[in-house]
Amino acid sequence: MRYGEKVAVDRMSLTVERATITAVLGPNGAGKTTTLETCEGYRRPQQGSVRVLGLDPVRDRRALLPRIGVMLQGGGAWSGVHAMEMLDHIARLHAHPLDTGLLAERLGLGECGRTPYRRLSGGQQQRLGLAMAIVGRPEIVFVDEPTAGMDPQARRTTWELLRELRESGVTVVLTTHYLEEAEQLADQVHIIDHGQLIASGTPEELTRGSSATVRLVVDKELPVAAEAALRASIDRWSGENGVGVRSISFGSRTLEDVFLELTGRDLGTAIGSDIGRDVDDD
Numbered sequence: 001m002r003y004g005e006k007v008a009v010d011r012m013s014l015t016v017e018r019a020t021i022t023a024v025l026g027p028n029g030a031g032k033t034t035t036l037e038t039c040e041g042y043r044r045p046q047q048g049s050v051r052v053l054g055l056d057p058v059r060d061r062r063a064l065l066p067r068i069g070v071m072l073q074g075g076g077a078w079s080g081v082h083a084m085e086m087l088d089h090i091a092r093l094h095a096h097p098l099d100t101g102l103l104a105e106r107l108g109l110g111e112c113g114r115t116p117y118r119r120l121s122g123g124q125q126q127r128l129g130l131a132m133a134i135v136g137r138p139e140i141v142f143v144d145e146p147t148a149g150m151d152p153q154a155r156r157t158t159w160e161l162l163r164e165l166r167e168s169g170v171t172v173v174l175t176t177h178y179l180e181e182a183e184q185l186a187d188q189v190h191i192i193d194h195g196q197l198i199a200s201g202t203p204e205e206l207t208r209g210s211s212a213t214v215r216l217v218v219d220k221e222l223p224v225a226a227e228a229a230l231r232a233s234i235d236r237w238s239g240e241n242g243v244g245v246r247s248i249s250f251g252s253r254t255l256e257d258v259f260l261e262l263t264g265r266d267l268g269t270a271i272g273s274d275i276g277r278d279v280d281d282d
Ligand SMILES: Nc1ncnc2c1ncn2[C@@H]1O[C@H](COP(=O)(O)OP(=O)(O)OP(=O)(O)O)[C@@H](O)[C@H]1O
Pocket: 003, 006, 007, 008, 026, 027, 028, 029, 030, 031, 032, 033, 034, 035, 073
């Protein structure tokens, strides 16, 4: 794919299996959006070919459109339209849409239904975009940076929803900058840079590397005695196997875990009350 002289995506070859989540991961300008837009039929590649559900996204657009869902990287709604109006409008374009009220509730949009699009927060606009992408029960959904700008709680809700879509047989293709998002969600990750595919694999395959780091996650808090016993076992094992252990750490959580634990419930309430203030009857 070229924009004038600029080559945005070059010699990329990848296949996505049905009912899986695929993450296209890469830094700004890597070519993620261009790749997705080519699959969605918004861009016609100058060379090569793309098939989505066996169809050519440009030539077979009319046949393909009802079967795919698209969440753009921002925008996608008129600035003055109310959130629920927009979702209902998109739902009416489909033969068998999901219940818009339930979907909006699920995505935490219930209380901002009468808020004009331009006054939704960035995270709310993202959630509305996701709702618009899936309301038509697509077989495959393309989501461009689905959680950009969301708080940790909204991000987790979105992840749950994307996993549920996969469980129900929907194929999800997403782009992301977030390593954690790809690691948490994706069955397959494709890393691209400067328009080229530089690595593909499951998160485990890609993060295993030279196996120099072992991460153990346990399902309950360890008493101090258990930590000491675990250290002793690891010391014994390392001696027996001739492996030097450089560091062991206990109780490390991600910043996201800490943030959720400290503010999670309040954050949910705060979203609701902020939405209340946003309501505008124009
Ligand atoms: N309409 C356009 N005209 C000219 N160049 C473009 C256009 N759209 C994208 N590009 C260029 O193509 C390259 C790939 O852009 P693309 O938007 O696909 O990257 P991306 O990985 O999605 O980036 P980001 O994470 O910032 O969204 C970039 O160098 C970008 O500047």
